[in-house]
Amino acid sequence: MKIFSAMHEYNHEEVVFCQDRDSGLRAIIAIHDTTLGPALGGTRMWPYKTEEEALQDVLRLSRGMTYKSAAAGLNLGGGKAVIIGDPQRDKNEMLFRAFGRFVHGLNGRYITAEDVGTEVRDMEWVRMETPWVVGISEALGGSGDPSPVTARGVYFGLKACCEAVFDTSSLRGRKVAIQGVGHVGYYLAEFLHKEGAKLFVTDIRKDRVRRCVGQFGATAVEPDKIYDAEAEIFAPCALGAIINDETIQRVKCKIIAGGANNQLADEHKHGRILMEKRILYAPDYVINAGGLINVANEVEGYHRDKALKEAEGIYNVLEQIIAIARQENTSTHEASNRLAEQRIEQMSKLKRMHVISKPREIRGERYAW
Ligand code: NAD
Secondary structure, three states, X not given: OOHHHHHHHOOOOEEEEEEEOOOOEEEXXXXXXXXXXXXXXXXXXXXXXXXXXXXXXXXHHHHHHHHHHHHOOOOOEEEEEEEEOOOOOOOOHHHHHHHHHHHHHOOOOEEEOEOOOOOHHHHHHHHOOOOOEOOOOHHHOOOOOOHHHHHHHHXXXXXXXXXXXXXXXXXXXXXXXXXXXXHHXXXXXXXHHHOOOEEEEEXXXXXXXXXXXXXXXXXXXXXXXXXXXXXXXXXXXXXXXXXXXXXXXXXXOOEEOOOXXXXXXXXXXXXXXXXXXXXXXXXXXXXXXXXXXXXXXXXXXXXXXXXXXXXXXXXXXXXXXXXXXXXXXXXXXXHHHHHHXXXXXXXXXXXXXXXXXXXXXXXXXXXXX
């Protein structure tokens, strides 16, 4: 694989290959763009079949983080890391501490966190070697479970969508179908119930459905029937690629807005079809940015109330995206990419002014920023 051409394609700044024979570590850290600030993004552990596959994934994911942070209004750039290995079999303290030393070597240009295949415990091993990690436990000064903050952002994002479609941000009496009532879906159901929405919920775990039926008077729906629910809003909070060639014909809602990642099987194609069907789609990476806002807060000293308040700002971001999409007759997905690119472009101009940067304090330790 031609590495420089791959980096050139989406203009990645830096790619670091990390190898440690003793721990067996093979990892790649990709820094896509640091115009807005240090590159933040999780570490994915996956048994990639080839090195090319791992590199492609880290390049794609790190670029996605640039857009996510920029659209959320955060002063963070985009980065991501992948560790090649089986998360069920190959994890140990030495591996993550070796990885932590590589992260430390980047001196804050890249800040890591958990992702698919990694968990809080792994990040605590990383923390033993570097402060440049977020998403660690509350006991170690971290932010703990991000899902209440993610759900808060989704709830406010939903309100912005309702304002655009129904001329009122109120959810009282609205019918909302939630797919997946795990962490994010459950907290979202709670917010919606408090505001008087009528809920239809599904999950492959029956106990989770029963909890929502009991607590929020929700109507239980079989997993495969959720697309046919007579609801005005569909909130995917489980898996990715659930809007595909088959389901896009079935959904009857006016708004699709939920916490799940990568909801559209094909962003371009399905984004366009939703637009033609006059179904308002809240771009997933925008509406679920509460999780990122939560960990971003950890960098300078975590306060849950502040994180929750900032997640409410997703309302304004979606308002802007919907306005751009309507003005330019484009999909909301394309509009959000444009908003992110505009912000990066504008902020890069600010950097022409020279300032003397002062060391900053992060969890009690001082670092040059
Ligand atoms: P979770 O595992 O707690 O909840 C997901 C729920 O979906 C589970 O209860 C699971 O049983 C259910 N589910 C799985 N397959 C299903 C199916 N086919 N039909 C119906 N239900 C199904 O996960 P979570 O933390 O709530 O995250 C949900 C989604 O939001 C994921 O896509 C995640 O990547 C994304 N996300 C989460 C956060 C966060 O803060 N947790 C932040 C950003 C994005």
